[in-house]
Amino acid sequence: MDAFDLKIINTLQKDARLTNQEIGDLIGLSASQTSRRRQILEKEGIILGYNARINQRALDLKVTAMIHVNLHTHDAKSQLAFQELIAREERIHDAFTLSGDADFILKVVSESLEHLSDFISEKLLSSNLVGNVKSYIVLKTLKEQRHCMLSPKTKPSKSTI
The missing domain is CATH 1.10.10 (Arc Repressor Mutant, subunit A)
Incomplete structure (x- = not known):
């Protein structure tokens, strides 16, 4: 590259x-x-795809929450099963595994606090995989960047030419 x-x-x-x-x-x-x-x-998988950024409020998605999730057990089967749950759920926009106090952090969007509460109780807490959930409501988005700026000093791992 x-x-x-x-x-x-x-x-x-x-x-x-x-x-x-x-x-x-x-x-x-x-x-x-x-x-x-x-x-x-x-x-080569450096460009993974193309997408559009959408105004969530225009789609009546008024609530964004960051949800910390801890699993009951940390075996490979539970990790995989929870990752499959994440992949199926459209309300989860971003999901990350973490070190520290939480196993996962999820960025979830919803129509209302009531819908968010239903999602947490019906999808997360009702799962036999989840041990603990902490949710944080986003009050205001200050910065949301969907790209990383690369400079010629960046050392990519693959060569494209």
Whole structure:
């Protein structure tokens, strides 16, 4: 991976709707070179996909919560079963395994506090996997970034060229 690959990634993170020609114009490559490099970045799994950021409130999703979850047991079977529960649940937007006081932290969006409460009791606490749940209601989002800026000093683990 070289500086042009990093520029392609940075440009796509800012606006994934740009054409190869537009990206090429911005970074100093032809559309065909940009396209070739982009395809390699996708094939090697560096670019995982493209998506749209959505205004949650426009979809009547007014409550965001961060939920710390501790499992009853920490064996591999319980971990896998809980990860499968996470994967099936659309209200969970982001999920992370942690070190420290919680096993997992979930970012959950919901229509209301009542719906959030129902989700916690019906999906999480009713599961025989979950031992403890702590929820934190997000009052205001101060920063939400869906990309990481890469510099030429970044040392990617894979070579695309």
